[in-house]
Amino acid sequence: MIQRADELATIIRNASEIHIVTHIDADGITAGAIASVTLQRLEKKYSIECIKQLDKTCITKLLSENHELVWFTDIGSSISTQYPELKKIITDHHECPPDSDVSFHFNPHLFGRDGSYELSGAGATYLVSKAVNKNNKDLAGLAIIGAIGDLQDRRFCELRGINTQIVKDGKESGVLQTIKDIRYFGKETRSLAKLLQYASDPLIPGISGREDACVSFLQELQIELKYGDAWRTWVDLEKEEKRRIISAIIQILLSKGFGYQTATRILGKTYIFCKEKKGTELHEAKEFATLLNSTARYGQYEVGLQVCLGDRGKWLKEALNLLSGHRHNLVEGLQFAREEKIQKRTYLQFFHAGDGIRDTIIGIVTNMMLHTEDVDKELPLIGFALTENGDVKASARATQSLVDKGLDLAMALTRAAKEINGIGGGHNIAAGATIPKGKEEEFLQLLEREIQRQFDS
Secondary structure: OHHEEEHHHHHHHHHHEEEEEEOOHHHHHHHHHHHHHHHHOOEEEEEEEEOOOOOOOHHHHHHHHHHEEEEEEEOOHHHOOOOOOOOOEEEEEOOOHHOOOOOOEEEEEHHHHOOOOOOOHHHHHHHHHHOOHHHHHHHHHHHHHHHHHHHOOOOOOOOOHHHHHHHHHHHHOOOOOEEEEOOOOOOOEEEEEHHHHHHOOOOOOOOOHHHEEEEEEEHOOOOOOOOEEEEOOOOOOOOHHHHHHHHHHHHHHHHHHOHHHHHHHHEEEEEEEOOOOOOOOOOHHHHHHHHHHHOOOOOOOHHHHHHHOOOOHOOOHHHHHHHHHHHHHHHHHHHHHHHHOOOOOOOOOOOOOOOOOOOOOOOOHHHHHHOOOOOOOOEEEEEEEEEOOOOOEEEOOOOOOHHHHHOHHHHHHHHHHHOOEEEEEOOHHHEEEEOOOOOOHHHEEEEEEEEHHHHHH
């Protein structure tokens, strides 16, 4: 891997003009930011764009622009052996065909590593950046935001694999620290009741989803909910108060028949950015990643990019405005998905949001739905949404236990989509596809066939 990173670094050094193409999620924005800073420091002429997917329209446009070199970050593995006329390098982590092991392609899967939890797209880009110049170790923090945004800590409640080396780099360069803490989202900015109301993985029986129950639970534990007029957050609590809450949640889980393994998922590693202000959306990796998702997924990738590049004024203010809308859309999207009712089949379950949920956030909503009480954890969940150009976006999510039994969503969605002139890709635990409208039923049948094959083999 180090040798391949060096090969890409040489290609970068030898180019005078580079165009970066990156993905629209937190991993993509941080990957794009790492590539941008790398090129700025080399004083290279560069440009950047953020895309939803790499389709023929996008490729045709890139070919017509005649760039000296195109750097694909967190995207591009699917075309590594195609379009030789497009001078390119790829730093990606999505599943890729085995014949894509070429000198300009950096992807953990090519080296026997799992890109769903060992290295993100931003991580792959960071390793190449570090090969360009060892001093780029200060960009490790961005790579960690990308990995956390990609849920790479979900499996083990902490980052593993090559990610751990990046964490080490971040600590050594003084940008990152890690602490063992509660894993729920919103420790810096959500009120305590809201933190527990939206708690998932694991859900807290009788408390998650019910704000009144959260307030009562905290009052019974004698936790002050306010400082004067301000709602207290998790980071405002004393150690003893945190211990009381964590112990009580674990007791509830064990008393309701959840095993020790589930109960211990309450705790995990939290990734903190030392140079950012405590109690803000930038201080902790999960919240920083969500802030970035609220920009590019709404067509405003330059806002998230500028925040990654260090802006703490105008662009951060704009990002916070977008975040407020994103939170509202996720709550509405979850409500909409619940009302649509999930339809169960033999090997999967699905819901169709139509134009009720944006296609750019259907994956997030599907993941949130999977972790609610009303969803069967023994079947993968597919969420459909209409795209702006009239196609249908399918997002699939599964539990780790299904993956352990042989499920590979990336392979299943890629094969099913291909048969109906669509495109798919992703990871074994989370994948997506774009298919022609009206082909959903056929797609579901093909997908079930693929999933059945995986479980039977």
